[in-house]
Amino acid sequence: MTTSPALPLKLAVVGHTNTGKTSLMRTLLRSVEFGEIQNSAGTTRHVEAAQIMLRGQSYIELRDTPGLEDSVALSTHLKALQTQGLRGRACLEHFIENSAPAVLTEFEQEIKVLRQALDCNALLYVIDSREEVLEKYREEILSLKLASRPILPVLNFIQDNAEQLSLWRAELAELGLHALVEFDTVAFDFEAEKRLYQKLQTLLEAWYQPLQTLLDHRAAEWKQTCDACIAQVANLLVDMATVTVSVDSGNAQTDLQNRVRQREQECLHNILFTLKFSPADVQMSNLPVRDGEWELDLFAPETLKRFGLDAASAAATGAAIGAGVDLLLAGLSLGTASLTGAALGTAWHTGRRYGKDLLARLRGDKILCVDDATLNLLLLRQLSLLRHLFRRGHAAQTAFRLDDQTSKAANKIPDGWQHQLRKIRTLLNAKVSADSREYNLVISGLKNWLAGAV
Template structure:
């Protein structure tokens, strides 16, 4: 089937992050990423997407511009002789800077319908003289340019990104630049990528625009499939937690029996969370792992058959006192990883231990409804951290996890109606019905978190 090619060229000053962004968009370790100038010396072509009709979205990763100010001055002296730059024969070793600039301009002139011009957002646009020179040279090619902001502040949120876009737009938002988008190679989401494709489509003429109308749904369908799989993975974690039970060992003092049961519950939860992290990482086509353990209140257990309320002791889902939590950490031999101590300060030690005393006659322990609510927010934060990790950053590490917790907690509170429906179905015997309610709550909370961060994304989700 014959379709239409849409050709993009990724252009920037050297060492800004073109190959890192290419890796992120492709979800593949292409090229070489080194913190040094002129790592990429040749134009490299990659296929980003293909539609069922045979259209292709192609990306050229180009060598970076070198000393653009001097180069621009030389071209000005020759009367903006872009032909001189492209027509000369430059040695890639002895004239490395000119050779790289030549290759970038060749790709931009001959191989691309649209230019993605990448800049370092940490620069002050008022003093970005290299950017000004490079855009002036690109203007000679008479191609539409989308300016991409890379190297954003770590864990930046919507308001900060919007402000940066506006600042760069005010400085460089004239021809050839058509629009400015924040798209960090290290920390972006699939929603940012769809937004980029929509911006590309707006700047193209026919037949490329028609091709983009087919390519965007193809890209979006793959992204939504990953999203669906992630929702299923979080649902699996909550279902396993909802159904987990641990009998109290016989022949032991009541307190030790409960602590032993709690330890076994905690160990299984820890493994299930590790499994969730590994699944989310795999869905996004990444490698790596999560070093952070569950840090919600592992004390939030209940005795099977109780109807818990948030104001009960730990058996009913409230956090233990710090003193009791520390004692349980010690009794569990480190299995709780200090989590009881860290999150057990909301009640006194006496209140915490009163749970144990109150529940010694119960035969089985399980996780409380309020704890499952906390776990949903925690899993949402873990999803957000993984889905924003760009492959250009390398192996996944969860250094960004803490930065997503506030958004995840807020989303769970904002979608309380769906969360309450899950908690009301806590002891639902029908497995399919419970899973449907659980998945609905998971989808609601995660979608709300994404729409809070990306209000423009309703048409995508």
């Protein structure tokens, strides 16, 4: 009978100083706040634990440790004990419990790490793969192996580093470490995180099922998170393509600009919150909003269709609409009270269909809306943002500057946008409520299109 393993699975995150141990913790925890990260040795002085929770239960306990500094000297001591016949865990335990006080002081940091190696179920050994494979790293691994726990090397700083990576792989194989992962803690890739858990499954068979449960949950959660961010952008684009301001309202232009900028900020805020990033992770300047005057083309096929009219009988319909509009205008100028019977019915019908924007237009008001060029820019900014954030690790230290995105990809409007925009603009012709079928059709089409474009 197999018994369920004790949860949480305890993983010690170990390695030389400054290899990205705390960064790995942040990325796996989706927390920009865990620990302290600095490009200098000895930032993490103590062991700090954090939990990966699922439905109120801790599945994994990650323990961040100080970096191993003097591994060659440490290894000399451990080798001496091994020649006395002490092997594996006994060797480490003896070293921790029976060394002279001066030795314990000298290796204070290392002993904290060794204790965790002894206490945890497995070790994530983080490597700065830009580094040469030096003797000190070999000694470090040999010392950690004495804990007799599975070690999963995590190769960090993997970008543009193929040559050095293969040297590390060869060295690790020689040390008996064949399962390893490449995992960049700054440039996040969900597939790489999945592989990390899968490798742990093969190294820790007893934890196979809980790791699978966690993995499934993480995959579902990642999809939901991405979908939620895409929905934010879809709503932003629809809102901004359909917002109108009457010129009569005084500061119409500034009003419109402010609304667009505020709405973009709000969208950014929601996306950062959904992905568990902080406002400091992204910098962006105000969107240069331009406004266009809204021209309502009463006889455009899409407008006609929108009002349930058949474009094929446009002539007849045009006459009908014309009559309605005339009556409506008459009603407006004469005062509604002077309209009688059927005339009032037609006027009312037309007015209700076309909404207050049309009435404003018929009254000669100008209606401002956000122009296509601004919406194109808004789209490009949001795509750049999502493309970056979906691949950003929680350990990344430099803020993403949205305004610096000048690459070809960042400036190319993906195919199909004009079609989407046209569909969205049909909602502008008559204010459609956000819970209507029509509105939802446009939004869901747009979400699908955005998911493909990101």
